[in-house]
Amino acid sequence: MAEPSTARTLTTEPRRTPPAPRSVGAYPLLAWTWMRAMAQYPVSLLLLTFGQAASTGLELTALFFVFGHAHQLAGFGINEALLIYGLAGVAFCLADFFMGSVERLGEHVRKGSFDTMLVRPVSPLVQLATDEFSPRRLGKVVPAVAALCYALAVLDIDWTPARILMLPVLIVSSIVICCCVWTLGASIQFFIADAREVANSVTYGGQAMTEYPLAIYGRSVVRTATFVVPLAFASWQPALFLLDRPDPTGLPEWLRYAAPGVALLMSLAATLAWRTGLRHYRSTGS
Amino acid sequence: MRVLFAVFSYELRRFSTYRVATAAGVFTNSVFGVINAMVLLAVFDAKPEINGYVAEDAVLQVFVAQAMIGPVAIFGPPLDLADRIRTGEIAVDLLRPVHPLLWWLAHDLGRAAFSLAFRSAPTFTVGLLVFALPPPAAPEQWAGFAAAILLATLVGFGLRYLYAISGFWLMDTRGVHATAWLLGTFASGMVLPLVLFPDAMAQVLRLLPFAALVQVPAEILMDKATLPGGTIAGGLAYQAAWAAALIAIGTLLTARATRKVVVQGG
Numbered sequence: 001m002a003e004p005s006t007a008r009t010l011t012t013e014p015r016r017t018p019p020a021p022r023s024v025g026a027y028p029l030l031a032w033t034w035m036r037a038m039a040q041y042p043v044s045l046l047l048l049t050f051g052q053a054a055s056t057g058l059e060l061t062a063l064f065f066v067f068g069h070a071h072q073l074a075g076f077g078i079n080e081a082l083l084i085y086g087l088a089g090v091a092f093c094l095a096d097f098f099m100g101s102v103e104r105l106g107e108h109v110r111k112g113s114f115d116t117m118l119v120r121p122v123s124p125l126v127q128l129a130t131d132e133f134s135p136r137r138l139g140k141v142v143p144a145v146a147a148l149c150y151a152l153a154v155l156d157i158d159w160t161p162a163r164i165l166m167l168p169v170l171i172v173s174s175i176v177i178c179c180c181v182w183t184l185g186a187s188i189q190f191f192i193a194d195a196r197e198v199a200n201s202v203t204y205g206g207q208a209m210t211e212y213p214l215a216i217y218g219r220s221v222v223r224t225a226t227f228v229v230p231l232a233f234a235s236w237q238p239a240l241f242l243l244d245r246p247d248p249t250g251l252p253e254w255l256r257y258a259a260p261g262v263a264l265l266m267s268l269a270a271t272l273a274w275r276t277g278l279r280h281y282r283s284t285g286s
Numbered sequence: 287m288r289v290l291f292a293v294f295s296y297e298l299r300r301f302s303t304y305r306v307a308t309a310a311g312v313f314t315n316s317v318f319g320v321i322n323a324m325v326l327l328a329v330f331d332a333k334p335e336i337n338g339y340v341a342e343d344a345v346l347q348v349f350v351a352q353a354m355i356g357p358v359a360i361f362g363p364p365l366d367l368a369d370r371i372r373t374g375e376i377a378v379d380l381l382r383p384v385h386p387l388l389w390w391l392a393h394d395l396g397r398a399a400f401s402l403a404f405r406s407a408p409t410f411t412v413g414l415l416v417f418a419l420p421p422p423a424a425p426e427q428w429a430g431f432a433a434a435i436l437l438a439t440l441v442g443f444g445l446r447y448l449y450a451i452s453g454f455w456l457m458d459t460r461g462v463h464a465t466a467w468l469l470g471t472f473a474s475g476m477v478l479p480l481v482l483f484p485d486a487m488a489q490v491l492r493l494l495p496f497a498a499l500v501q502v503p504a505e506i507l508m509d510k511a512t513l514p515g516g517t518i519a520g521g522l523a524y525q526a527a528w529a530a531a532l533i534a535i536g537t538l539l540t541a542r543a544t545r546k547v548v549v550q551g552g
Binding site for chain 1: 304306307310311313314317318321322324325327328329331332333336458460461464465468471472477478482483484
């Protein structure tokens with residue numbers, strides 16, 4: 001009659017291994033694992049990081065060429081433009097760093113590797129976001145941060161306590177908004193697996209667009225980028241706030257304080273889209 | 287020759303199955319085109335003429351650039367050859383009774399032909415419609431442009447073939463490709479027309495093969511005096527010279543590489 005007692009000891013025995021972190025907690029762990037893997041090839045990593053830095057650096061060069069001819073675009077000079085470029089770069093490049101990998105969902109669905117993610121005890125979104133997580137993407141942020149710091153130093157910004165406090169809030173909100181844009185772009189791929197490039201038109205396209213003062217695109221584009229795809233909160237509204245300038249397209253001033261609210265709404269929308277997509281996911285069977 | 291034609295048509299058919307991806311590509315290229323064009327319109331609003339370009343020319347070049355992304359594969363994809371060198375599958379390619387360069391050229395032309403018809407043409411049309419651009423009327427400009435696209439595709443292939451066979455010496459070509467895509471987009475006039483670059487820099491870039499991918503085809507379509515030799519024929523000659531040079535270097539390096547190639551494993 002040994003069997004029942006064995007069974008009892010098994011059930012009462014405390015678990016020896018700590019439980020695997022279920023969702024968000026697993027993010028730093030998985031990211032760190034991938035980073036260590038990437039660091040096994042230090043020269044390659046260094047070169048790829050440098051390449052990423054050069055890619056935003058070249059866009060910055062183009063910005064200088066453009067302003068060398070035009071001097072002012074929509075009433076914004078080169079220093080103001082550098083502020084806008086820097087804000088957009090920080091928001092999009094950090095979002096790309098944290099969430100950029102999710103755009104490869106379609107590929108994972110096609111190859112069947114998304115099924116593997118679903119059976120693991122960690123949120124598939126976290127697994128997707130940390131897939132091949134590489135510090136090289138931080139290379140992109142370097143020229144943007146440099147431009148932002150330079151602009152903040154040279155521009156005549158009235159540093160009231162409110163501005164000093166709001167700046168980090170606005171930057172964090174802009175990063176959250178961009179992360180949500182990436183997640184929304186990935187969620188579309190649950191329905192159309194080949195839609196990665198469509199997602200790119202709002203992610204990388206959004207970055208290209210918000211690197212310049214939005215007013216140059218005209219009223220209807222500014223309105224769309226404020227109320228439909230709220231990319232205006234990545235660089236345009238924060239820049240107007242810091243520079244204390246009225247919106248040239250006539251949108252109300254309270255919008256520049258709306259970024260945290262917009263970030264929250266976007267997070268809800270992204271969560272909803274992701275969950276809907278996940279519920280409709282059908283394996284390709286391969 | 288029949289083998290090459292078969293490779294060409296299989297590749298054409300392979301790409302024709304990616305319909306949604308093609309539509310997504312047209313959409314994305316159009317969006318980027320509209321964004322770039324609006325930035326340039328703002329620039330030309332501040333300064334109506336820059337080095338012989340007016341606003342319409344800049345917008346037309348933006349859409350030529352977006353249309354060329356497919357055929358010349360300026361952002362990639364790299365030739366499958368690069369991966370085959372790394373994995374050793376190149377051994378199979380070398381056994382074929384066709385020169386590897388011609389084999390991969392046929393391959394790439396199939397891809398380019400498909401994307402020209404289904405990616406470039408729609409994107410370019412979108413640009414003309416959105417910005418209500420009058421297309422150039424002169425038949426020689428269109429004939430020149432058609433030839434320029436073909437030559438640009440050859441130059442694009444020549445460059446990518448060299449990037450890929452660098453794998454015979456480097457094994458991993460990712461670094462080469464990453465650098466090449468960057469240099470290619472910037473130096474070809476894709477990011478910004480070369481006429482907006484500082485003069486000295488533009489003159490250097492106009493000597494490199496990358497200008498044959500976007501800047502020269504755009505100027506041929508518009509029949510600009512900034513073309514090499516100032517004429518459409520001059521522009522085409524420049525492209526043809528680079529295409530020939532790159533393919534010659536490619537042939538030479540293939541011969542050297544195949545003499546030293548050691549395929550591991552079994």
